[in-house]
Amino acid sequence: MHPFTPATLADALAPLHAELRILGPQALTGRHPGEHEDNLGAGVVAQPASTEAAAALIAWCRQNHVAIVPHGGLSGLVGGGISRAGEVVLSSARLDRILAIRPDEGTVEVEAGVTLEALQAALLPHGFTTGIDLGSRGSATIGGMLSTNAGGILAFRNGVMRHQILGLEVVLPSGEVFSDMTRVVKVSAGPDLKQLFIGGEGAFGFVTKIVMKLERLRAHRATALLGVADAASALSVAAALGERGDLQMEAAEMMWPRYIRDHAALKGFDLDWLEDGAAMLLVEISSETEEKARLALEEALAELWDRADLKGGILAQSSEQARRFWDLREDSGFYFASYPNAPSFDVSIPPGEADAYVAGLIEGLGGIGNGFEAYVYGHVADGNLHIALAAPGPLPKETKRAVERTVYAGVTARGGSFSAEHGVGLEKRDAYEAHAPALKQALSRQIKALLDPDGLFNPGKVPF
């Protein structure tokens, strides 16, 4: 048994470093735990304001064999931030400084706890933005996005966090600081160990600083909602937009019929323009001016109307209307009100196979027990589909297994992924064990043992 209670642990940590703030059980009472109710289960949160303070905490935890659960913005969806009594949460909340914006080289240097939205706001006057954008931009931190290799809306064009991160600094479980604050894209200077921490879900260390590539901001946008028969039709729209020289595609987000019907009803969103039974595609493009953007999108859609067999369409007439289009897609948690803890999934498949996959999914889920329906939506241009059952969770064990078998059927064989952008955490451990190659699992455990021989960093997740 561990000798510390949350209260005695908080007392022991408090004097460690002047730049370390400790929140004990009392200070945490009533605090919102973020996306998972057990995130603050440890009852102790350490908030370093510097790398040195984080290193001091980590060295102490190692000596005293106390496990550490790294926290970013608590927007994780797979329980990667769940903590228990006897552990300490190591939060990036006070590592929230933007250290350097360098428009001439197109890079930004930040501490790990800066939120995506704060960074986007700071870059705006410079005419730049991050190459990654997510619905949870208001709470998601750059460090958390690094740790889950987040993807989001722009991945079809810019790739994921791994492709946008140039450098990082991380405190290892040993307490040593691994610093690789590279600011250039071209590096062929021996093994690139920082890749281990990207998508590492806090199992290999605590990230403190990050260098990211920037993208030029293309603020002049036009946005449309289109009715489409299927993903193939949506992809033909995306491909046609991608071929045009007079615009840049900024988003291609698809929502399948059940998702649209229920969400539009909840929001009072008029669907008269949409053919019955059609799926919906949100497209956003940019051009040199708002006027050019609107004209280019209108022209492109007129050309596409018959060719892509569109089932209706509306163009946003104002940025407020565009925001309402986006809310249909980004307020995606609406179904949790009707179906608390609805089992949800996040898979990637090659985009061209989305229709076959979704058809199999819907048929398969319908055949389980009394039949399940699902909400399906996602980033169609990169093949990342989000799926939630229209049923409350948690499911009985056998039913859960049958659902997972259906959701993951063929995903790996198709060259896809059982987790696209949410990570493994605690909730996708079974999927990791079932679908990650055995050799990869074994090697990952060996590398984990090398970096964290006592298994103190985010224990039980990934699974390590």
Place this chain on the structure above:
Amino acid sequence: MHPFTPATLADALAPLHAELRILGPQALTGRHPGEHEDNLGAGVVAQPASTEAAAALIAWCRQNHVAIVPHGGLSGLVGGGISRAGEVVLSSARLDRILAIRPDEGTVEVEAGVTLEALQAALLPHGFTTGIDLGSRGSATIGGMLSTNAGGILAFRNGVMRHQILGLEVVLPSGEVFSDMTRVVKVSAGPDLKQLFIGGEGAFGFVTKIVMKLERLRAHRATALLGVADAASALSVAAALGERGDLQMEAAEMMWPRYIRDHAALKGFDLDWLEDGAAMLLVEISSETEEKARLALEEALAELWDRADLKGGILAQSSEQARRFWDLREDSGFYFASYPNAPSFDVSIPPGEADAYVAGLIEGLGGIGNGFEAYVYGHVADGNLHIALAAPGPLPKETKRAVERTVYAGVTARGGSFSAEHGVGLEKRDAYEAHAPALKQALSRQIKALLDPDGLFNPGKVPF
């Protein structure tokens, strides 16, 4: 002492697998060794035609404690392919099949020995190309480019190999096959171990198959040579082109004055249009048609003329002329004729710091011994500079050290890299030991020991 001579080793390997071709000392007589004269020093080359044949060879080598030097297209510039008697070269020459081109999902699946040029040619009819392009496209293989994390001309826009590779298959030193043939960009499914092999320079295994992202081919080009005062001016041109909606920048390659002067003289290339002492920028852009491309570039340059303080400029009037522009940049080895074994370097620095860096470089080199001049050229938009002394090599040891101190001065502190796209190999070992963080070196050795406990893969390189 090892019991095998090249001849007895070749005899021992020959019967291992039906899909394994062995070339012994006789068969290799007179064969061109590629970019380094010692690449074929082993006197034995194994050419598997399948993953299984490679695995059989590797398992045998492990049992018999024979070291393996992986070979791609032999275009490496840092001696990463050098081999010695008693070792066996493991070549990807017969792993040269393009396995699947999937335009609908924008991916291609190849064996490791496919050359970049062969892949580009195969993709052409589909309207796609790779996101990476290099001068050595005719010999460089996709596997070799993966192993050095190659960058090239398009890295400012598309990133480097690490950003274009979705999946790979590699035979580990244990003889086991690590397969992660992912075909999607979004993966957050546990540690991404395939990143170890990207830029791994053959020290962790032998790559057999690769999945790459594709980019839409933009074939309608316009090309110009511009006189520029410095890198800052070149970058202002690149930035202005990058901001335009009517064209896409395809290249921004810079050549400093000494490089231009000597190379143009050698090629008989007319420089009357260029102000004395100016550097040269090659820009290439694409648009919807050739005509639009030419007009857009003309218009852009007219606008830029005063603002970027251009020192002259010529627009290619035909694709043949554009090719001659490119030859100035891509036939960069011309100086080896005058200066055999001229010491050469390949650094990355944040682009905005290129002028300060080059000024320091030229001054520093001039102060060594009787003074050195240098050829400087490279991919200015991503800060990757190639440098060669206008002096034959190899240099005496102390002089070599003084040159390296000068070339690498401030590179790491600026967030750059002592090796941008060529790797470490044998020739940049000293630089690796001097500039890679000690903690990174130590962890890399531990991971090497984990994957290759007997140190049989590309021994002595990186340095392991």
